Amino acid sequence: MTVCQRFWYDFFKVSAMRGLERAGGERSTMPLTEYRQKRRFEVTSEPSGEQLRSRKKATALRYVIQKHRASHLHYDFRLEWNGVLLSWAVPKGPSLDPPVKRLATQVEDHPIEYADFEGVIPPGEYGGGTVMVWDKGAWSPEITDVGEALNKGELKFTLNGTKLKGSWVLVRTRGFGRSDRPYWLLIKHRDPFASKRDITLEAPRSAVSNRTLAEIARDGGGDIARAATGDPPAA
Numbered sequence: 001m002t003v004c005q006r007f008w009y010d011f012f013k014v015s016a017m018r019g020l021e022r023a024g025g026e027r028s029t030m031p032l033t034e035y036r037q038k039r040r041f042e043v044t045s046e047p048s049g050e051q052l053r054s055r056k057k058a059t060a061l062r063y064v065i066q067k068h069r070a071s072h073l074h075y076d077f078r079l080e081w082n083g084v085l086l087s088w089a090v091p092k093g094p095s096l097d098p099p100v101k102r103l104a105t106q107v108e109d110h111p112i113e114y115a116d117f118e119g120v121i122p123p124g125e126y127g128g129g130t131v132m133v134w135d136k137g138a139w140s141p142e143i144t145d146v147g148e149a150l151n152k153g154e155l156k157f158t159l160n161g162t163k164l165k166g167s168w169v170l171v172r173t174r175g176f177g178r179s180d181r182p183y184w185l186l187i188k189h190r191d192p193f194a195s196k197r198d199i200t201l202e203a204p205r206s207a208v209s210n211r212t213l214a215e216i217a218r219d220g221g222g223d224i225a226r227a228a229t230g231d232p233p234a235a
């Protein structure tokens with residue numbers, strides 16, 4: 001890279017990051033653009049999110065964690081907000097133990113109906129591999145202004161899922177390394193649902209189908225052996 005190229009590279013990078021900061025987690029002007037750009041919907045069976053769902057007032061906000069055996073195993077933590085699923089990739093998955101902080105990289109917003117996606121993304125496509133609905137339920141903010149909390153980088157909330165319950169927090173940190181993605185930490189608050197138990201090992205199966213990753217890959221014509229590397233040996 002020449003000095004001149006370097007200048008423009010840094011200029012655009014900083015501008016992009018400022019834009020992200022300003023918009024916080026809401027980014028509602030161009031919803032799902034990045035999500036759609038990364039995917040070919042004639043090849044993958046993931047939803048395109050064509051219609052943004054208009055929410056009925058009384059419905060609970062959806063929460064889902066999808067266990068995803070892609071190039072690396074990770075857990076996609078998603079919270080419904082403003083007609084999309086705010087999304088974070090959590091490499092190690094959630095921990096019920098309050099001293100344990102789990103790295104969570106914020107990724108592009110996903111369509112609401114993505115919460116129901118369990119199956120195989122074809123190899124070579126974005127996120128190619130096996131996806132499991134590992135936990136699902138509802139979430140509620142513990143603060144009055146979610147937009148402000150996302151901008152400030154500290155979102156406190158309660159989960160009412162099949163596996164995860166109680167009080168949690170997502171805290172934005174100064175980035176590690178050179179990623180332009182905001183880094184957050186997912187942390188369990190102390191409450192009766194806090195525990196030293198390793199929930200990812202104890203409850204490795206799908207919350208909707210009770211299948212392992214290997215079984216989902218088998219049923220969807222995916223790579224069973226590769227998917228199985230994401231299942232604990234006892235599963």
Ligand code: MN
Nearest residue numbers: 068076089127
């Ligand atoms: Mn993923």
